[in-house]
Amino acid sequence: MKISEKLKSPVFSFEFFPPKDEAGFQSLFETIEKLKPADPAFVSVTYGAGGSTRSKTVDLVGKIKNEIGIESMAHLTCVGHKKKEIVSVLESLHACGIENILALRGDPPRGEEKFVKPEGGFGYANELVSFIKSKFSFCVGAACYPEGHVECPDLQKDLDNLKRKVDSGVDFLITQLFFDNQHYFEFIKRAEKEGIHIPIIPGIMPILNLKQSQRFTQMCGASLSDSLLSKFEGFEDDPEKVREIGINHAFEQCRELLSSGAPGIHFYTLNRSRATLAILEKLRG
Numbered sequence: 001m002k003i004s005e006k007l008k009s010p011v012f013s014f015e016f017f018p019p020k021d022e023a024g025f026q027s028l029f030e031t032i033e034k035l036k037p038a039d040p041a042f043v044s045v046t047y048g049a050g051g052s053t054r055s056k057t058v059d060l061v062g063k064i065k066n067e068i069g070i071e072s073m074a075h076l077t078c079v080g081h082k083k084k085e086i087v088s089v090l091e092s093l094h095a096c097g098i099e100n101i102l103a104l105r106g107d108p109p110r111g112e113e114k115f116v117k118p119e120g121g122f123g124y125a126n127e128l129v130s131f132i133k134s135k136f137s138f139c140v141g142a143a144c145y146p147e148g149h150v151e152c153p154d155l156q157k158d159l160d161n162l163k164r165k166v167d168s169g170v171d172f173l174i175t176q177l178f179f180d181n182q183h184y185f186e187f188i189k190r191a192e193k194e195g196i197h198i199p200i201i202p203g204i205m206p207i208l209n210l211k212q213s214q215r216f217t218q219m220c221g222a223s224l225s226d227s228l229l230s231k232f233e234g235f236e237d238d239p240e241k242v243r244e245i246g247i248n249h250a251f252e253q254c255r256e257l258l259s260s261g262a263p264g265i266h267f268y269t270l271n272r273s274r275a276t277l278a279i280l281e282k283l284r285g
Contacts, residue, residue, distance in 0.1 A: 001071055002139035003042050003100045004171040007199045011041035011264035012280060015203075016271050018045060018056035025060075027271070032068055034273040038280050040070060041264065044102055044174075047075040058089065062096035073141065074098055077106025078128050082120035086128070090136055102141045102174070103128045126165040133169035142170045144200060146178050146187035150221035155190070163194050172198050174266050177205040178222050179249070181256050202257050205268035206275045207246030210236060247275050251282045258283070 014035060019025050032043070045061045061072040074093050076086070093101070105125045108115045117123035122131065129140055142165050145158060152158040166173070173196075178184060184202050191200065207213045210232055217224055228249065235241040254265050267276045 001099065002171075003071070003073060003141065004139045004199075006041045006071070007172060007201075007263050010258055010262070011201075012038065013040050013201070013264065013266045014043045014269050014276060015266060016043060016045050016060070016269060018060050019271070024271075028060075029063075029068075031269070031271055031273045032064065032070070035269075035276065036068065036070060038277060042071040042073055042100065044073040044075060044266075047077050047104070047106065058092045058096065061093065061098055065097060071100070072098060073100035073102055075102045075104060076128070076132075077104045078118070078122040078125070079106035079109065079115065080118055080121075082118060083122075083131065084120075086121070086131070087135070090132065090138070094136065094138075099137075099139055100141065101132060101138045102143070103132060103170075104143055124161075124165075126161075126168040129165060129168040129170055139171050140169060141172050141174055142166070143176065144173045144187070144191075145176045145221065146183040147176070147222055150219070159190055159194055162191070163196060166196050166198060170198060172263075173200045175200060175203045176220055176222060177203050177216070177268055179207070179217075179228055179253070180223070180225055181253055181260075183223075184257065184262075185260065199263040201264045201266045202253075202262050203266045203268060204250055204253055204257075205270070206250035206279065207232075208243050208270075208272075208275055209239070210242055210246075213246075243275065247278050250275075251279045254279060254283055 016028060019028050043064055045057050047057050057074055061074045064070050064072040076089060103125055105115060122128045125142055129142060132138055132140055144162050148155045148158045175184065188200060214224065231245050232242060269276050
């Protein structure tokens with residue numbers, strides 16, 4: 001089922017990444033089985049820098065949909081692929097019964113600082129979206145950045161880029177992670193003024209490891225406010241207390257977002273289930 005058809009009411013969804021080895025896959029399938037009773041509207045599977053997990057992504061989304069029975073969405077990036085290679089991936093996904101794609105430009109391969117348009121490929125996500133829509137009937141999602149893309153310091157230019165991407169045929173958007181809901185609310189207002197009226201699902205990642213979360217924010221351009229960081233003061237060496245604070249903050253984020261009309265919550269799970277289940281239990285309880 002296409003995700004655009006599910007967004008008529010608020011949804012919960014989860015993101016996973018393909019593990020490196022068989023043990024990792026076994027652990028991931030256990031995580032997915034634990035999360036299945038939460039009745040996610042869909043799950044997404046990342047693609048890896050430079051398309052490094054291409055075959056694993058295709059296999060994984062196929063198994064999640066056809067064997068586990070959860071609607072799944074495959075990430076697809078422009079990095080390192082010619083058009084014919086992208087067609088091959090899309091045909092494989094279609095053959096697995098996948099109906100949803102998250103179209104991304106993608107991060108540079110490991111060891112490379114800047115994205116380089118592949119010969120015979122695409123340089124921007126809007127080009128990938130247009131290509132997919134011209135040849136297939138997938139429902140296509142895309143990414144957006146409430147605090148701006150890390151490579152685009154001008155928020156207006158970032159929004160102009162997003163409008164171009166949406167106009168190329170995007171059906172819905174998922175945001176980069178953020179920890180202050182005001183960033184999301186302000187972004188929604190700016191997007192609507194630009195004529196962007198498709199569903200924008202907020203992406204949430206609870207803080208379970210403070211140092212890890214700080215690394216993530218540095219890489220993706222999100223921010224951790226002083227007021228939020230102050231909640232962790234004195235507990236940096238207490239993993240369980242950090243988890244408790246992080247889960248409670250994410251719960252409060254989700255509750256406010258949903259009560260303010262967000263079309264759902266997309267959880268960045270890091271292939272784990274406990275925190276996500278705890279937040280969902282509090283939301284539904």
